[in-house]
Amino acid sequence: MTATAAPPQAPAPTEPPVHKASLRKRLIPYWLLLPGILWLVVFFVLPMVYQASTSVQTGSLEEGFKVTWHFGTYWDAFTEYYPQFLRSLLYAGTATALCLLLGYPLAYLIAFKAGRWRNLLLVLVIAPFFTSFLIRTLAWKTILADGGPVVDVLNNVGFLDVTSWLGMTEGDRVLATPLAVVCGLTYNFLPFMILPLYSSLERIDTRLHEAAGDLYARPATVFRKVTFPLSMPGVVSGTLLTFIPASGDYVNAELLGSTDTRMIGNVIQSQYLRILDYPTAAALSFILMAIVLIMVTIYIRRAGTEDLV
Amino acid sequence: MRNPLTWLRRNLVVIAGLGTLAYMILPNVVVTVFSFNNPTGRFNYAWQEFSLDAWKDPCGVADMCGSLSLSLQIALWSTLVATALGTAIAFALVRYRFRARGAVNSLIFLPMAMPEIVMAASLLALFLNMGIQLGFWTILIAHIMFCLSFVVAAVKARVLSMDPRLEEAARDLYAGPVQTFVRVTLPIAAPGIAAGALLSFALSFDDFIITNFNSGNTVTFPMFVWGSAQRGTPVQINVIGTAMFVIAVLVVLAGQMIGNRRKKAQPK
Numbered sequence: 001m002t003a004t005a006a007p008p009q010a011p012a013p014t015e016p017p018v019h020k021a022s023l024r025k026r027l028i029p030y031w032l033l034l035p036g037i038l039w040l041v042v043f044f045v046l047p048m049v050y051q052a053s054t055s056v057q058t059g060s061l062e063e064g065f066k067v068t069w070h071f072g073t074y075w076d077a078f079t080e081y082y083p084q085f086l087r088s089l090l091y092a093g094t095a096t097a098l099c100l101l102l103g104y105p106l107a108y109l110i111a112f113k114a115g116r117w118r119n120l121l122l123v124l125v126i127a128p129f130f131t132s133f134l135i136r137t138l139a140w141k142t143i144l145a146d147g148g149p150v151v152d153v154l155n156n157v158g159f160l161d162v163t164s165w166l167g168m169t170e171g172d173r174v175l176a177t178p179l180a181v182v183c184g185l186t187y188n189f190l191p192f193m194i195l196p197l198y199s200s201l202e203r204i205d206t207r208l209h210e211a212a213g214d215l216y217a218r219p220a221t222v223f224r225k226v227t228f229p230l231s232m233p234g235v236v237s238g239t240l241l242t243f244i245p246a247s248g249d250y251v252n253a254e255l256l257g258s259t260d261t262r263m264i265g266n267v268i269q270s271q272y273l274r275i276l277d278y279p280t281a282a283a284l285s286f287i288l289m290a291i292v293l294i295m296v297t298i299y300i301r302r303a304g305t306e307d308l309v
Numbered sequence: 310m311r312n313p314l315t316w317l318r319r320n321l322v323v324i325a326g327l328g329t330l331a332y333m334i335l336p337n338v339v340v341t342v343f344s345f346n347n348p349t350g351r352f353n354y355a356w357q358e359f360s361l362d363a364w365k366d367p368c369g370v371a372d373m374c375g376s377l378s379l380s381l382q383i384a385l386w387s388t389l390v391a392t393a394l395g396t397a398i399a400f401a402l403v404r405y406r407f408r409a410r411g412a413v414n415s416l417i418f419l420p421m422a423m424p425e426i427v428m429a430a431s432l433l434a435l436f437l438n439m440g441i442q443l444g445f446w447t448i449l450i451a452h453i454m455f456c457l458s459f460v461v462a463a464v465k466a467r468v469l470s471m472d473p474r475l476e477e478a479a480r481d482l483y484a485g486p487v488q489t490f491v492r493v494t495l496p497i498a499a500p501g502i503a504a505g506a507l508l509s510f511a512l513s514f515d516d517f518i519i520t521n522f523n524s525g526n527t528v529t530f531p532m533f534v535w536g537s538a539q540r541g542t543p544v545q546i547n548v549i550g551t552a553m554f555v556i557a558v559l560v561v562l563a564g565q566m567i568g569n570r571r572k573k574a575q576p577k
Contacts, residue, residue, distance in 0.1 A: 026407075028401075028405065029401040029404075029405035029407045030401075030407065032397040032398065032400055032401035032405075033397070033398055033401045033413060035394050035397065036394035036395060036397060036398040036457055036461075037398070037413060037416065039394060039453065039454060039457065040416055040417070040420070040454065040457060041416075043432065043435070043450055043451070043453075043454040044416075044419070044420055044428065044431075044454055045416070046435060047428075047431035047432045047434060047435035048431050050431065050434040050435045050438050051430060051431035051434040051435075053438075054434045054437075054438070102325075102328075102329040102332065103329065105321075105322050105325035105326040105328075105329060106325075106326040106327075106329040106330055107326075108322055108326065109322055109323055109325075109326030109327070110326070113322065113323060113326075119562075119565050120562075121330065122565075123558055123561045123562055123565070124330060124333070124334060124558075125330075125333065126557075126561055127337075127554055127557045127558050127561065128333065128337070128554075129508075129511045129515070129557070130511050130514075130515075130553060130554070130556070130557030130560075130561075131337060131340075131515075131550055131553045131554040131557060132515055132530065132531060132534060132549075132550055132553060133515055133517070134517060134531050134534040134535055134538070135340055135534055135546055135547070135549075135550035136336040136337065136340060136550070137336075138534070138538055138542065138546075139335075139336035139337075139339040139340050139343070140336060141354050142339050142343065142354050142355070143335060143336065143339055145354060145355065187332065187333070187336070190329070190332075190333055191333075194329075240422070244422060244423070244424055245424060245425055247424055248424025248425055248426040248427060248518075249424075249425075249426075249518075250426065250518075251517060251518070251535075255538055265424075265426050265518075268426055268430060269426070269521070269522075272430055272433060272522065273521070273522070278434070278437070281430060282430065282431075282434060285426060285427045285430040285431070286427075288424060288426070288427060289423060289424065289427045292423070292424055293422075293423075296422060
């Protein structure tokens with residue numbers, strides 16, 4: 001490499017400098033990585049170690065906590081809070097499914113049918129990233145207010161009867177019910193579904209659609225056999241980007257739900273910041289991490305896409 | 310005559326897509342409309358009457374604009390640091406073969422594959438155990454940490470699609486390594502770096518969960534909004550929300566226009 005930089009007529013460099021330069025060159029990637037990786041090791045890996053040690057401590061806030069290798073905390077925490085774990089997975093799973101259902105048509109629309117409106121639609125999908133999501137989540141309190149127009153319409157078309165039967169709502173109100181929390185989760189994570197879907201749909205060569213049409217495939221068949229399989233990378237990364245953060249979220253459950261809709265994030269938050277029971281909080285957050293990592297691994301195996309990251 | 314049912318079926322995707330878009334935009338519309346409200350109680354959840362008061366005096370609420378400027382500072386600093394560190398990592402990963410490359414890739418991927426609350430809680434465990442005072446610095450440290458991965462992902466994607474022959478050509482034309490990097494490599498990688506920076510600014514500015522755990526008594530803008538959900542929401546919050554949406558749309562549109570013009574200017 002150094003040879004190309006030097007003028008061709010220059011005398012051949014002596015041996016030692018070449019050796020030195022190549023050593024320096026070999027070290028370049030490590031110098032590039034050093035600051036960032038150091039940051040991640042100190043502020044991402046090390047904290048995990050500290051949290052692991054916290055989770056096997058016993059003691060109290062007054063007397064201080066000591067590492068006693070008390071693994072019972074994990075069992076106690078899990079048995080006490082498994083309803084919240086189950087609820088989190090249920091809500092996050094439902095929200096992810098809804099995001100896929102709602103997000104796919106929009107991603108498809110932007111990728112194939114938007115024409116010159118494409119940029120504007122993309123902006124409208126991205127813009128919420130820049131507006132405080134807390135403010136927007138609070139807006140749902142207004143939208144779903146008791147006796148408000150949205151709830152009235154849902155009530156009149158019998159939608160609330162169905163959701164009540166499913167246990168998602170109670171009576172004729174939506175706020176403070178599971179439906180409100182799932183609605184908020186779906187809303188907040190939709191962009192994380194749409195953008196990966198869009199980027200994998202956009203890459204599809206539309207001539208494949210024409211070819212399928214020429215072979216007498218009906219539009220539904222084209223979608224089932226061509227478009228959808230080719231969009232799988234987007235579906236996989238979209239569901240992950242939606243499910244993982246949704247499973248640990250506590251903002252929607254706090255702002256739009258009630259004590260009956262508490263998710264595991266709410267429990268961890270209050271254990272850490274209000275009750276100050278650090279060992280239980282640490283154990284809970286490790287259990288959550290384990291559940292999510294296991295589910296994600298199984299899911300990626302089954303979905304079987306390589307180009308994820 | 311065409312059957313309306315056939316028309317519906319033909320345009321199902323468009324209708325469903327626009328329906329989703331409406332669902333996504335609806336809260337922004339509500340935020341904007343309620344920024345012109347004159348609420349009677351502490352909470353701005355029900356429409357009372359039209360008023361421009363909040364727009365005339367957006368900083369009229371105690372501590373709100375202070376928290377806003379704090380959030381801006383944190384977002385700027387974490388963007389700056391995360392973009393610098395992340396860009397370096399991205400170049401190392403794409404351009405060099407070295408040992409532990411797989412390990413580095415996983416280390417970058419993990420923060421994105423973990424519920425935010427797990428990272429938030431573990432950082433708090435670190436700071437508590439080390440006896441570090443929570444506040445501006447702990448927030449900044451945390452934000453740089455989680456923005457880093459996203460910058461790496463954005464820059465990596467761009468550098469991967471770069472043609473290495475352009476740099477070889479520069480070297481063949483006797484450009485030194487520094488000159489090649491500044492005049493050729495950096496301009497080509499710039500859109501990826503800009504995307505990473507923009508993303509980390511937005512993520513940091515809007516982050517709540519990690520900040521909630523590691524801020525101590527320091528109040529960023531999302532923390533202010535969170536607190537106001539309990540104490541009472543001033544209309545000014547909606548003003549800020551509306552302004553942020555408008556600015557974001559303008560910035561993104563401007564960015565796309567610049568991109569389009571560049572594309573057109575390039576000879577085919």
